[in-house]
Amino acid sequence: MRILEFVLVFGVLLFLHEFGHFIFAKLFKIDVEEFGFGFPPRLLKIGKFRETEISLNWIPFGAFVRLRGENDPNIKGGFGQASVLARFMTLIGGPLFNLILGVILFTVIFMRLGVPDTKVVQVYSVTAGSPALAAGIVAGDQVLSINNQKIESTEQLSNLISELKGTEVSITLLSPDGSQRTISTIPRIDPPPNEGSLGITMANPYRKATLFESVPFALQSTGNYAYQLLALPGNLIKGTITPEEARPVGPLGIYNIYTQAREKDVENTASTKPEDQLNTLLVLAIISVALGFTNLLPIPALDGGRIILLLPEILFRKKVPTKYENAINMVGFIALLALMVIITTMDIVNPIIMP
Numbered sequence: 001m002r003i004l005e006f007v008l009v010f011g012v013l014l015f016l017h018e019f020g021h022f023i024f025a026k027l028f029k030i031d032v033e034e035f036g037f038g039f040p041p042r043l044l045k046i047g048k049f050r051e052t053e054i055s056l057n058w059i060p061f062g063a064f065v066r067l068r069g070e071n072d073p074n075i076k077g078g079f080g081q082a083s084v085l086a087r088f089m090t091l092i093g094g095p096l097f098n099l100i101l102g103v104i105l106f107t108v109i110f111m112r113l114g115v116p117d118t119k120v121v122q123v124y125s126v127t128a129g130s131p132a133l134a135a136g137i138v139a140g141d142q143v144l145s146i147n148n149q150k151i152e153s154t155e156q157l158s159n160l161i162s163e164l165k166g167t168e169v170s171i172t173l174l175s176p177d178g179s180q181r182t183i184s185t186i187p188r189i190d191p192p193p194n195e196g197s198l199g200i201t202m203a204n205p206y207r208k209a210t211l212f213e214s215v216p217f218a219l220q221s222t223g224n225y226a227y228q229l230l231a232l233p234g235n236l237i238k239g240t241i242t243p244e245e246a247r248p249v250g251p252l253g254i255y256n257i258y259t260q261a262r263e264k265d266v267e268n269t270a271s272t273k274p275e276d277q278l279n280t281l282l283v284l285a286i287i288s289v290a291l292g293f294t295n296l297l298p299i300p301a302l303d304g305g306r307i308i309l310l311l312p313e314i315l316f317r318k319k320v321p322t323k324y325e326n327a328i329n330m331v332g333f334i335a336l337l338a339l340m341v342i343i344t345t346m347d348i349v350n351p352i353i354m355p
Helices: 002-027 084-113 131-135 154-163 211-238 251-267 279-295 303-308 311-316 322-349
Strands: 032-049 052-067 122-126 142-146 169-174 180-185 200-203
Touching: 002 032, 002 052, 002 084, 002 251, 002 279, 084 211, 084 279, 084 303, 084 311, 122 131, 122 142, 131 180, 142 154, 154 200, 211 279, 251 279, 251 322, 303 322
Parallel strands: none
Antiparallel strands: 032 052, 122 200, 142 169, 169 180
């Protein structure tokens, strides 16, 4: 049952990718011969939409778009004869729709989870043997002021404590029960590594957010995950992440991640914490961003690789000959198939286990 659920959900992500190509092709008057639900062989023809055949296919996984003249610039109304702008937008449309879906899913997550209240500084944890613990500071306390100076950010608190190391400070706190109290302590001049002068870690508590408040955080999260993917090779070379953390995953690996996230959500059904039931949604948001970003990589046969082949035409008004473009894409396609076999083998031999 979980397999069918995954096929449906992951298929929707792939469908939206192809739908992005379809929409932009139509917007730029490129003839779309067929929009297929699933992959061939064809099961049946559903009908026609503005000269485009809509088909249902036997392999119920994703979708595909068949553009007229995709590999032949001599066919009137086809992709190969369209303007460079039309071809660029049609190619980028698929990844763009995946990234937009990622933003939408992250927006839903932040609307349910809330967004960080950056003006409220809360104690997240207190280190054993620290001045904070000795003074009676506990996790959940909100720091209101230090020496009567109002605290409005974690950065401000850190800078102020750094300036006051070795001197007695007065800290006004708001307890989790709503009561207010003031304590005195002396921040350490030379604290142990990774502890800080007070011995606390800080965080911004989450507050309920509207749709419009959630969107900027969703855009930021989408950008952050895309940047992490971009920085992956460099971080691997520098040793900041392990090869296991950087390993690519195929459909089987994605299925393992999805099922583990779903199981966590089912286990946490009784939990009152919103974050305990958002694992699946978070995984889908990350997968959607990864699909969009990966397809933009400058690899032949991927959308990004085909966009790169447009650059000579954009920069020098000189189009790459079709026979060379087709050959490059074919080599890239074969290489991607070989890579997929290797990745799938890795997913079978060494299944992904979520922390």
